[in-house]
Amino acid sequence: MQEINPLYDTLLTMADRDFYQIETEFIMMLQRIPDHRKPDAVIAFLTISNWKGTSLRSGVWTFYESAQQKDLQTTSSYLTNDGQIELAEVFSRGIHDYQNPVYAENFDYPSEWMDEADEIDHWISTHEHWLDTWMCNLLLKSKDTVIELFP
Numbered sequence: 001m002q003e004i005n006p007l008y009d010t011l012l013t014m015a016d017r018d019f020y021q022i023e024t025e026f027i028m029m030l031q032r033i034p035d036h037r038k039p040d041a042v043i044a045f046l047t048i049s050n051w052k053g054t055s056l057r058s059g060v061w062t063f064y065e066s067a068q069q070k071d072l073q074t075t076s077s078y079l080t081n082d083g084q085i086e087l088a089e090v091f092s093r094g095i096h097d098y099q100n101p102v103y104a105e106n107f108d109y110p111s112e113w114m115d116e117a118d119e120i121d122h123w124i125s126t127h128e129h130w131l132d133t134w135m136c137n138l139l140l141k142s143k144d145t146v147i148e149l150f151p
Contacts, residue, residue, distance in 0.1 A: 004029055004150045008143055016133040023049060023132075026139060033149050040078045041142040045135060047075040051091065052131050055124040061109070061117035065098040087134070090123050 007029065010022055027049060030042050038046075047067070054063035064072075072095050079088035096113050103109045124131065139146070 004147055008139075008147070011136060011139060016136050017129060019132045019136050023135070029150070030146070037149060039142065039145050039149075040074055041138060042146065043071055044075045044078040044082075045138050045142075047071050048087075048091070048131065049135060052124055052128070055121050056128070059117060060094055060120045060124065061098075061114060064094045064096065064117070065104075069095075084134070090120055094120050 007022055007025055011019075011026075014021070027046060030038075030046055033042060050067075051060065051063050054060060076088055076092045076095065079085075079091060093116050094113075096109075098104060098109065098113075
């Protein structure tokens with residue numbers, strides 16, 4: 001608990017626009033949780049953080065190409081159940097079978113998938129600060145559950 005509490009203390013006192021300063025520290029802490037114990041909120045946080053970051057660095061299609069299908073489905077369901085309908089719709093639009101050998105062997109994905117990825121990248125870039133605020137709120141909303149996972 002000692003390790004995660006200072007992060008939450010910082011999160012409570014910082015502006016959402018400065019979240020990037022501690023986002024990586026949260027990611028590293030939350031990734032320590034064994035997969036079988038990760039709450040859906042933690043999976044959603046880690047997935048959306050990776051989704052956003054990959055989009056801004058190299059394009060979101062590279063995120064979907066390497067993401068675990070289970071995490072994608074968990075995140076999509078979590079967003080929908082949490083009432084984040086627009087985010088769930090945008091996020092889910094890029095979920096395709098990138099591992100299918102028909103496409104993956106030569107990275108020859110359907111042009112519709114690439115068009116969708118461009119639209120998702122645009123959405124992410126125009127909602128970057130909104131996503132930071134959403135991730136901060138998700139961490140705060142999940143604080144008690146997360147802290148219990150760190151003895």
